[in-house]
Amino acid sequence: MNREELESRVLKTLGEIAPEADLTAIKPNVSFRDQMDLDSMDYLNFVIALDEDFGAEIPESEYTKFTSLDACVEQLQRLEVT
Amino acid sequence: MAEFKMPKLGADMTAGTLIEWLKEPGDSVKRGDIIAEVDTDKGIIEVEVFVDGVLEKLLIEAGAEVPVGTALAIINENGKLAEKVEPTDAQESERPIGEERLRVSPSARKLAEKLGVDLRTVTGSGKGGRIQRKDVELATQEVQLEKVEAKPEKTKSETERFSRMRRSIAAAMARSKREIPHYYLGTTVDMTRALEWLEEENSKRSIKNRILYSVLLLKAVALALQEMPEFNGTWENDELQLVKNINIGTAISLRQGGLVAPALHDTNERGLDDLMKNLRDLVNRTRAGTLRSSELSDSTITVTNLGEQSVETVFGVIYPPQVALVGFGKIYEDVSVIEGKMKACQKINASLAADHRASDGHRGAKFLASIERLLQEPEKL
Structure with a gap:
């Protein structure tokens, strides 16, 4: 899966967690929590959804690393999701 | 019939x-x-x-x-x-x-x-x-x-609903400030041990079974209420009506504005995993607009956690006819002096807004002290 596809799927997942968000305005290198009204439960739901959507089996030690679009793509590439 | x-x-x-x-x-x-x-x-x-x-x-x-x-x-x-x-x-x-x-x-x-x-x-x-x-x-x-x-539309316009919700909150909060003689107490709770224990606990779990620290706070409040039941109830007919079940109303903000505080039924009797599962379900259903009637009518106290908004201390307004609200601010790093030695630690400010008709400051102080004590032994929550 190339970067564009990963970004698109991450944003789709994010949109399901925060349906009111304007996904076109998301800055890839800025943390989601700094540009959206996400709380810890949203973040947990988001990481669980990534885990399920990508079949990524995200280890607990990586939990805090899905903070921005760029970070998500980097982490998912590292986890070699298909 | x-x-x-x-x-x-x-x-x-x-x-x-x-x-x-x-x-x-x-x-x-x-x-x-x-x-x-x-x-x-x-x-x-x-x-x-x-x-x-x-x-x-x-x-x-x-x-x-x-x-x-x-x-x-x-x-x-x-x-x-x-x-x-x-x-x-x-x-x-x-x-x-x-x-x-x-x-x-x-x-x-x-x-x-x-x-x-x-x-x-x-x-x-x-x-x-x-x-x-x-x-x-x-x-x-x-x-x-x-x-x-x-047939009314299943989903009314967000603007209209927001407006109605604001009016609803306004009515409840105005009634609270008009009728309830609030008193406020605050304390600082050392969360170092609880957070270390939680980190260790979460490291053994899959992400799906992760526990958020807010669950520890809810459980500690619930157990403290067992010791101080006068904060778990309502003020009706000029007297305190104690409620046996401890159903913590958990303040949940809505994305379109406003908030709801649905009940986590029998909070004191649930294990942390069960509580986390139920809290997650409750937050998701609150935001999806699929709450059940008992969740809106059964709360016996409210807990609000505004720490994620970088708030240091909460000065809450009691949701009538309840008689207490516990607020938590953000977790912050601080230095404590323990046995003459400086030690870095993580703290949280806990506050109590209580109805002076139903309880006094002395009991309120003991209630907050119980919450603090319970959070020092997270493995027992």
């Missing part, structure tokens, strides 16, 4: 609109079954029934706005919880509908129920005005058109 009434889903609620019946007359119902959806200022709420029996009769039609306490249906508590026996098509049904008695063939009645056709609006072409299946079929198209116009 028991009346199923429009529930009061909050101190400020005076009326609700019945959106849809989810059960039909003749259906067996059990305590906890969701039998209707009601539109309130807090969204569309699934309303549960609190008795076992058979739904005998619907008294209010979908679309009607009625005051709190209005009987919506009759439930026969002695009714058999058994399969419905449908009359044969040859038999004529004369079940009453409202005040009238209509002559309707069973087949026509069944079809009308299925299609949502009000039989009182159907002209019967059979002998003596008996309504037949073909009469219902003829009326269907017209009824469908009427439903589109008359």
Whole structure:
């Protein structure tokens, strides 16, 4: 899966967690929590959804690393999701 | 016979609109079954029934706005919880509908129920005005058109709902400040041990089973309430009404603005995993607008955690008729002096807003001290 596809799927997942968000305005290198009204439960739901959507089996030690679009793509590439 | 009434889903609620019946007359119902959806200022709420029996009769039609306490249906508590026996098509049904008695063939009645056709609006072409299946079929198209116009939209505009919710919050908070003599206490809780324990605990779990620290706070408050029951209840009829069950109302902000504080039932009796699972479900359903009536009516105290908004300390407003609210601010790093030595630690400010009619500052202080103590032994929560 190339970067564009990963970004698109991450944003789709994010949109399901925060349906009111304007996904076109998301800055890839800025943390989601700094540009959206996400709380810890949203973040947990988001990481669980990534885990399920990508079949990524995200280890607990990586939990805090899905903070921005760029970070998500980097982490998912590292986890070699298909 | 028991009346199923429009529930009061909050101190400020005076009326609700019945959106849809989810059960039909003749259906067996059990305590906890969701039998209707009601539109309130807090969204569309699934309303549960609190008795076992058979739904005998619907008294209010979908679309009607009625005051709190209005009987919506009759439930026969002695009714058999058994399969419905449908009359044969040859038999004529004369079940009453409202005040009238209509002559309707069973087949026509069944079809009308299925299609949502009000039989009182159907002209019967059979002998003596008996309504037949073909009469219902003829009326269907017209009824469908009427439903589109008359039935309230399932989802009202966000702006309208936000406005209604603001008015609802305004009414409750104004009442609180008008009627409740608040007193406020605050303390700083060392969270170092609790957070270290939680980190260790989470490291053994999959992400799906992760526990958020807010669950520790909720459980600590619930256990402290067991020790100080006067903070778990309501002030009604000029006296404190203690409530046995500890149902913490958890303040949840809504994305479109406003907040709801639905109850986490029996918070004190749940393990951390169960509590986390239920909290996650409650937050998700609150934001999706699918709360149940008991979750809006059963809270015995409110806990609000504004730490994620970088707030240091919360000075809460009690949600009437409750008598207390516990607030938590953000977790921050600090230095403590322990046995003469400096030690870095993580802290949180806990506050109590309490009704001075129901309790005094001395007991309030002990309540906060209990919360603090309980958080020092997270493995026992």
